[in-house]
Amino acid sequence: MTKPQEVDAAQMRARYPEVFERPASARLATPAMIVAAFAILIYGLVDLDFSPSRFFAGLSQLGWISLMMIPPDPGSSLPIYLKALGETLSIALLGTTLGALFALPVSLLAARNIVPSSILRFPVRRFLDSIRGVDTLIWALVWINVVGLGPFAGVLAIAVSDFGAFGKLFSEAFEGADQKQVEGIRASGGSALHEIRFGLLPQVLPVIAGQVLYFIESNTRSATIIGIVGAGGIGLQLAEQIRVLEWQKVSFLILMILVAVAAIDFISGKLRFAIIGRRAVA
Amino acid sequence: MTTAVSILPQQQLAVLNAAYRQAVARRRLRLLLGAVIFAAALVLAAIGAEVNLRTLFTYFGNFLSYFDRILTLDNGQRVWTDVGEWFWGWRKWLKMLGETLLISYVGTLIGATFAFCLNFLAAENTSPAPWLRFVVRRLLEFARTVPGIVFALVFVIAFGLGPMAGVLAIAIHSTGALGKLFSEIVENADMKPVEGIRSTGASWLSCMRFAVVPQVTAGYASYALLRFEINVREASVMGFVGAGGIGQELVVAIRKFYYSDVSAILLTIVVTVFIIDIATGWLRGHLFGKEART
Known part of the structure; x- marks a missing residue:
């Protein structure tokens, strides 16, 4: 040494x-x-x-x-608030589902392994990008002009802005799918339809379901605020009570929103775990 | 090389087949049940939100014609035939756009500074006391869960109309969101340097400064840039409640049916959001390498 x-x-x-x-x-x-x-x-x-x-x-x-704001107190309008909360949850659920339904076919056009031609893919992607670039609240304002005040405008606003997000996420899910399973089915003599049904869908569906659930969760938050511009739900009540300076009602409404969001978070977390867990087993 | 596939005896095969069928049937049943529950929830929601499919399809035509109208100038021509007329208010809009960007910048920086100060108290491994961690975590949760625009509504009443309310709303919301993300980074940090520094007799503050901060700054900056990107979108709607920025112009244009203005302002916002997205993405990739981008 x-x-x-x-x-x-x-x-x-x-x-x-x-x-x-x-x-x-x-x-x-x-x-x-x-x-x-x-x-x-x-x-x-x-x-x-x-x-x-x-x-x-x-x-x-x-x-x-x-x-x-202390103590939070709904006064005599508790039933109205509960109804508005239900409306908010309905807006989130319906809007997300509609957005997902419309996004599914479009996302196929934006996926690289399904549409190889970039000339076709590029405009679809930019289209989805520009929809995502516009905030949900702006879509709500636009839809209010088209269909009038009310929860229906909220549903459509959430559907449109989700359409942009889902189109991108779904197409990424398709692109991330393993081609080996598809090839395996082709090798054993399956038709193109079999390839999609048994090779692609079992891989992609759990991913998509998880994303949809996550968006229902996050849209509950968006749905609480689109009421501020007049598109229904609990945000409408909240904005009104703030404008008339009824602070006890305001704090009660904020608490209600917090509790509802926490509850939805909890449920969708459980469901998502169930879906992803099943996928890991299969 | 060939391998022989052993053929199972008929009896064994039947048992396996039955087990397989049962498993598949159970899974199908569960799926069906889930679908039924989901459909029921949808029907309930449709009643709650006063929606039916027929109105949806009648209104969808209106939606398309709305876009037709916002792309038409007052003189009946398409907007892109006369860009000068389309963007007649570009001076004012650019100024409001600058204000929007400034609101999101100042809001993000204030929020990130507060989050930086609070996150060490909220992280599991660095918090000096459990009760303090609990309090800070609940505070951050509150700031994160209440939507930014609700803060803006309240602040407009407290601080008066104008961009100040928007900045504070964005700052508070960013504090909540970034505080959580930052504390998660700290929880993933390596604790060996902290032990090393503590063994020299250093205080809690110097442990954080010299052992934790050098490990986490890249992650912090990456998240703060991402937040800035989100806040630009957020700031573009703050004007809806009177909290400054280009949203004010947009809401006036939409409510008063100045059709071509709506498309011009929308286009301005979308292009800005694109540019910010690309710029922050590039900056994050450039500053912190690929692994920091997720």
Whole structure:
């Protein structure tokens, strides 16, 4: 065994300068980025009229509002609120299902392994992208113009914005499917229909079902807010009570929304686990 | 190489076949039951939301004709024949668009800063006290579950109309969402450096600063960029309740049936969202490599 060689630090430093000393550009990059980020922040605060006096006045106002929210109390309108909550859940369920139904055929057109021609695929994908680029609330406003105020506009708004999201997700599910099973069925003499039914669908359906369930969950949240622009459900009640400053009712409605969202989260989590678990077994 | 497939005796085969059929039948029954429950829920929902299929198809025509109308100028021509007329208000819209981007930027940064301060308290492995973790987690959950626009509605009343309410609403919602994601990153961090630093007698704060933060900054920045992308969409609708941004222009155009304006503003928003998507995607890929993108 040889003794570890004594090294001269100064010599090593001279030989490998890049290890001992990072170049100035690398050392300055992070602080420069942070300074730039906060400079834009300051500019933004000034540009958006953030004055300290306004901020603190608003804060004390907010404190009063919070005090007036206690205790949450529905008054005599509990049945109306429960009905509105039911309406919200209905909007989420129907909207998601409609969106999924319409998205399924379109997603086939956007999947690389089903439509190999990129000339056909490209416009379909961009179309789906631009639908997704528009927020659900905007779709709700558009549909209110078309079908009038009410929950029906909400259903259609959620359906359209989900259509964009599902089209992309489903096509990714199709692209992610294993081709070996399809080939196996072809090798054993199956027709094209058999290939899809026994080779593709068993792989893709659990994925799709899981995604649909997840969207029902997240759409319960969206459905609570589209009422704010007049598309039915509990958001309508919430916006109204905020505008007339009935803070006890507002806090009750917010609590109701939180409980409903938590319940749906719980149920859909269980269901999704059941579906994915079955897939792992099969 | 050939392998012989052994043929099972008839009796054994029958038993296996029966077992297989039973398993398949059970699965089919379960599937059928699920489908029936789902269909029943749909019918209930349709009654609740006052929907029937016939009205859907009659209205679908209206939907298409609505798009026909928003793509037509006042003089009856298609919008793209006269882009100057179509985007007549581009100066104002660009200014509002800038305001929207600024709202989402400031909101995201404030939210990310708060989330950064709170997430170490919420993470399982770094929280100094269980009661503190419980309180911070519930707070973050509340901020995350109440939709941003509901905060905006309340803040518009407290802080007055204008972008300030929108910024604060986005900041609070982002704090909730990012706080959870950040604390999940911290929970996945390697605890050996923390032990190393604690063994030198360092305080909790220096443990976080020198052992945890270097491991997690890339993940934080990646999530914050993703959040910025989401917040741009969110900020584009904040104007609906009077909380600033381009949503204000859009809601006026939609409610007052200024058809060609609707399509012009929508197009502006969609293009901006595209550009932001691509830019943040590129930035995340560039800064943190492929693995940080998920």
